[in-house]
């Protein structure tokens with residue numbers, strides 16, 4: 001049996017002894033943790049409470065935006081998504097789309113934020129890896145609220161490590177491929193996470209499927225590298241021509257061509273900036289909000305979900321909480337689709 005790959009950041013010489021427990025909740029930055037939980041769900045933030053909760057799903061915040069290449073602010077994403085307005089009390093939530101009560105069939109907790117502090121990006125990515133690993137080790141499916149897209153590298157690696165030696169396919173919704181070699185010399189910024197996951201061996205290139213690509217980045221060489229790795233991608237042009245549902249059905253089959261479970265990564269900039277303005281690198285001509293929500297139901301209803309993230313919500317650029325609400329509903333659709341399968 002092969003050993004799981006190496007999570008390269010763990011070998012940094014600058015790594016402290018107990019980074020994860022280094023700061024108390026009170027010492028963490030003001031935008032982290034101790035605001036309201038997602039959907040007012042119970043907190044289960046440590047091993048004891050996670051063991052007791054025996055949750056099916058655990059929300060994890062990753063308030064990190066030191067990987068952005070353009071406009072920052074995604075560190076405020078977890079707080080905004082948790083606080084997005086709803087019209088229901090969480091106990092009585094009822095999915096009209098799926099005809100189910102999400103919290104009747106599923107135990108969901110909020111595991112709080114990974115203990116991230118600003119100015120130490122590599123440490124932040126390590127503690128995200130540790131937090132997602134912790135949640136998964138207690139049997140809960142982690143749903144990570146970003147944060148910029150850098151967090152998919154430590155989060156996806158943690159989920160892949162947890163299911164090892166079985167493997168995950170990745171479904172990645174994004175305007176951008178995020179497969180750049182480096183960003184101004186940084187290997188771990190938000191344009192690089194997918195390349196790190198492939199290079200370190202957490203996911204096979206042929207099971208890495210991207211949906212919604214458009215615009216002018218990355219460049220031709222990067223797409224050539226993706227082709228060499230066996231990546232499959234579906235551009236917005238293809239979605240315009242074939243429709244989102246048919247494209248997503250192909251994506252599911254490609255991601256599961258080998259692996260038996262899925263890591264779903266949703267960059268909110270896959271949606272048109274008109275419906276998701278609060279993001280750092282908007283790209284015109286994206287999905288409709290309803291197409292993304294339908295895709296999440298389609299995917300989670302059809303596959304075994306091993307982990308998920310929703311990233312790149314940048315509240316300083318948001319208007320009327322439009323983007324935070326959409327990200328919140330993306331999470332709700334996943335929870336409701338998991339519940340509908342249980343019902």
Ligand SMILES: [Mn+2]
Nearest residue numbers: 149174178267
């Ligand atoms: Mn992205």
